[in-house]
Amino acid sequence: MAVTSTEDDHDEQGRPSAWEAAWEVLAPVTDLITPMAVRVAASLRLTDLMADDAVPVEELARRSDTNADALGRLLRHLVCRGVFTEREPGRFAVNEPAALLASDHPSGMRVRLDLGGFGGQMDLAFTGLLHTVRTGQPAWETVFGAPFWRYLAANPEMSVSFDAMMAGGADYVADAARGYDWSGVRHVVDVGGGTGALLAEVLRANPDMRATLVDLPDTVDRGRQYLAERGLDTRCEFIGQSFFDPLPAGGDAYVLRRVVHDWGDEDALLILRRCADAAGQHGRVIVIESHGSSGDHPAMFAEMDLRMLVLSGGRERTVEDYIAIAAEAGLDLADVHSTALGHVILDCTPLGP
Numbered sequence: 544m545a546v547t548s549t550e551d552d553h554d555e556q557g558r559p560s561a562w563e564a565a566w567e568v569l570a571p572v573t574d575l576i577t578p579m580a581v582r583v584a585a586s587l588r589l590t591d592l593m594a595d596d597a598v599p600v601e602e603l604a605r606r607s608d609t610n611a612d613a614l615g616r617l618l619r620h621l622v623c624r625g626v627f628t629e630r631e632p633g634r635f636a637v638n639e640p641a642a643l644l645a646s647d648h649p650s651g652m653r654v655r656l657d658l659g660g661f662g663g664q665m666d667l668a669f670t671g672l673l674h675t676v677r678t679g680q681p682a683w684e685t686v687f688g689a690p691f692w693r694y695l696a697a698n699p700e701m702s703v704s705f706d707a708m709m710a711g712g713a714d715y716v717a718d719a720a721r722g723y724d725w726s727g728v729r730h731v732v733d734v735g736g737g738t739g740a741l742l743a744e745v746l747r748a749n750p751d752m753r754a755t756l757v758d759l760p761d762t763v764d765r766g767r768q769y770l771a772e773r774g775l776d777t778r779c780e781f782i783g784q785s786f787f788d789p790l791p792a793g794g795d796a797y798v799l800r801r802v803v804h805d806w807g808d809e810d811a812l813l814i815l816r817r818c819a820d821a822a823g824q825h826g827r828v829i830v831i832e833s834h835g836s837s838g839d840h841p842a843m844f845a846e847m848d849l850r851m852l853v854l855s856g857g858r859e860r861t862v863e864d865y866i867a868i869a870a871e872a873g874l875d876l877a878d879v880h881s882t883a884l885g886h887v888i889l890d891c892t893p894l895g896p
């Protein structure tokens with residue numbers, strides 16, 4: 544096996560070799576070992592399992608049902624990268640970065656990185672990025688054997704995990720709910736509303752409002768339970784259907800939060816048309832997206848844009864893109880603004896005759 548020795552990587556004057564100089568620059572953006580190692584630690588809940596004290600690796604292997612030798616080698620790598628400490632040979636403990644991986648940490652980071660849940664799965668889809676760039680097609684299908692939404696429908700556990708991730712981040716959901724003036728809205732329809740996290744916030748803040756949750760049937764069933772647990776289900780109707788089919792008419796506002804960016808232009812237009820048709824001449828369509836559609840956060844925009852492409856063939860759009868697509872759907876962009884936590888809210892009304 545060929546190995547590269549750093550000692551050999553200097554010339555006679557002690558200057559780094561071309562390989563070493565290049566590696567220094569590229570290592571931070573190319574290393575796959577550490578990101579995988581952190582995900583494995585999160586998946587195995589190592590922080591939870593050594594919360595009490597420094598734990599001998601054999602005991603930790605017993606607790607995590609893993610191979611002690613391999614686990615020790617994983618941890619030693621992570622220790623070198625600053626995650627966990629080795630208090631004495633073979634005894635590992637949680638340090639500050641490792642504490643972020645606790646199941647009860649408010650960031651929810653452990654679940655996000657768990658390779659057995661949707662967060663980890665979403666990251667693994669990027670092993671197919673080369674295919675996506677060559678073909679323009681989402682990698683998800685080649686990596687997991689079925690297109691994104693069909694895969695979720697066929698894997699209920701992953702679908703539950705996806706719904707939970709969408710409903711997570713209470714501050715962020717509250718930010719979207721607070722970001723719109725709901726005073727003229729008596730009946731809100733959340734289209735592709737997931738399990739109803741946004742509706743719960745909006746209904747709680749507006750006691751006279753009623754709502755309709757539209758999503759795929761299994762997700763709507765979970766939504767019924769979610770809103771019932773919060774005592775809000777009696778003010779909500781639950782409709783399990785595709786948003787590519789005609790939507791229930793008569794709402795004052797049709798909300799699409801983080802829905803349009805899941806889809807390519809043709810599908811996005813159809814969804815917006817369905818909302819515009821249902822809203823009629825008196826309703827409005829509120830598109831809520833994130834990650835700098837307003838141009839404020841180009842790096843987040845670019846990352847999410849690539850993510851949408853790899854997962855489902857969707858894309859992030861600028862405000863100008865939304866104005867164009869909304870016009871095609873018969874909608875006029877009446878107002879656009881950003882919220883404190885970076886949602887972009889596009890308030891659309893029917894185009895005049």
Ligand SMILES: C[S@@+](CC[C@H](N)C(=O)[O-])C[C@H]1O[C@@H](n2cnc3c(N)ncnc32)[C@H](O)[C@@H]1O
Pocket residue numbers: 692709710734735736737738740757758759762784785786787799800801802805
């Ligand atoms: C990215 S999630 C956003 C969920 C929620 N609006 C939010 O912001 O958390 C997209 C939602 O679209 C739903 N969805 C996907 N395809 C759908 C379809 N054909 N008809 C109805 N809902 C669909 C998914 O089940 C999911 O809840």
